[in-house]
Amino acid sequence: MTDEKSGRITMLHGAGGTVMHDLVRNYVVRYFGGASNAEVPLEAMDDAAVVGDVVFKSDSHAVKPIFFPGGDIGCLSVSGTVNDISMLGAEPYALACGFVLEEGLALADFERILVSMRQTCAEAGVSIVTGDTKVVEKGSLGGCVINTSGIGRRTPALDRNLKVVKSFRKSFKPRWALDSNLARGDKIILSGTIGDHGLAVLSAQEGLSFGSGIKSDVKPLNRLIQRLLGEVGGIVAMKDPTRGGLADAINEFSEKSNVGMLLHEDKIPIRGDVRAACEMLGLDPFEVGNEGKVIIGVVKEKADEILKLLRKTEEGKEAEIIGEATADFAGVAMQTVVGGKRIIARPVGDPVPRIC
Numbered sequence: 001m002t003d004e005k006s007g008r009i010t011m012l013h014g015a016g017g018t019v020m021h022d023l024v025r026n027y028v029v030r031y032f033g034g035a036s037n038a039e040v041p042l043e044a045m046d047d048a049a050v051v052g053d054v055v056f057k058s059d060s061h062a063v064k065p066i067f068f069p070g071g072d073i074g075c076l077s078v079s080g081t082v083n084d085i086s087m088l089g090a091e092p093y094a095l096a097c098g099f100v101l102e103e104g105l106a107l108a109d110f111e112r113i114l115v116s117m118r119q120t121c122a123e124a125g126v127s128i129v130t131g132d133t134k135v136v137e138k139g140s141l142g143g144c145v146i147n148t149s150g151i152g153r154r155t156p157a158l159d160r161n162l163k164v165v166k167s168f169r170k171s172f173k174p175r176w177a178l179d180s181n182l183a184r185g186d187k188i189i190l191s192g193t194i195g196d197h198g199l200a201v202l203s204a205q206e207g208l209s210f211g212s213g214i215k216s217d218v219k220p221l222n223r224l225i226q227r228l229l230g231e232v233g234g235i236v237a238m239k240d241p242t243r244g245g246l247a248d249a250i251n252e253f254s255e256k257s258n259v260g261m262l263l264h265e266d267k268i269p270i271r272g273d274v275r276a277a278c279e280m281l282g283l284d285p286f287e288v289g290n291e292g293k294v295i296i297g298v299v300k301e302k303a304d305e306i307l308k309l310l311r312k313t314e315e316g317k318e319a320e321i322i323g324e325a326t327a328d329f330a331g332v333a334m335q336t337v338v339g340g341k342r343i344i345a346r347p348v349g350d351p352v353p354r355i356c
């Protein structure tokens with residue numbers, strides 16, 4: 001399946017699961033890792049790096065098609081980088097943007113993408129301050145690829161959040177919300193429904209209509225996260241469940257923090273039409289990517305307050321406490337609605353190609 005023998009890159013190498021993680025670890029980190037004294041270095045493979053007090057992130061967007069229900073490559077490329085910077089607890093403020101345009105792309109479509117990017121920047125409170133434009137011959141790019149890179153900074157809200165964490169966990173040392181920060185007893189909160197983005201893109205790729213309005217959840221989450229950090233606090237780790245979905249993100253938490261994760265199936269929010277479409281297509285909604293959701297690890301004493309504030313917001317109105325970190329076992333298990341336990345393994349790759 002991974003086509004290791006061919007010695008060539010396959011679509012699975014970009015699908016966010018074990019195959020992609022192995023590629024990054026065995027090639028990219030092998031050559032570039034260990035070379036910096038960054039506080040959060042490349043080899044941490046977190047959502048972004050920390051160099052000095054600057055949070056730094058780069059992300060290329062190759063979604064196909066470039067327009068899909070609920071969004072387009074423009075708002076996606078801004079939200080993607082904004083959200084990864086936000087996951088460490090930082091406030092993003094400036095972006096660089098590199099366009100690779102395909103010969104034949106309609107100028108009207110390019111302009112539509114720029115308008116969407118400008119709107120999303122305004123929503124997130126960030127600016128695009130530098131960039132680059134290249135054009136390639138007509139091929140299979142699908143119109144354009146957009147890279148955005150961005151920087152973010154610490155905020156008083158993050159410092160306040162860490163103070164709250166330390167009031168419950170004296171030995172807590174990290175200065176950022178990292179994947180490796182979780183400990184036994186922490187609660188896991190999911191900010192809303194899963195699978196919407198992947199299915200919206202799939203419906204556009206395949207010309208499918210699921211008979212209802214499944215739309216992408218693509219959205220910048222930085223303002224929401226700063227509110228949660230500043231007004232409640234107690235957050236130790238955050239991750240946006242993009243490629244590979246909830247299953248990949250939660251396994252990453254578990255591996256890096258060296259704790260087990262117990263999820264409760266009845267608490268995981270999934271839209272009825274998303275669930276039905278997944279069943280019809282044989283997809284696991286846990287492995288389908290999202291672009292406007294956050295998984296939050298929080299000290300148990302603050303979980304209810306975080307949930308309450310989330311539910312008052314548009315982005316978090318369907319939030320749930322979906323599980324907790326445990327020392328009872330390693331890896332990720334889910335208490336199913338029928339009373340058994342199911343292992344949630346790291347997916348090989350997101351079942352939908354080119355969703356971001």
Ligand code: MG
Pocket residue numbers: 047083084087239240242
């Ligand atoms: Mg991320």
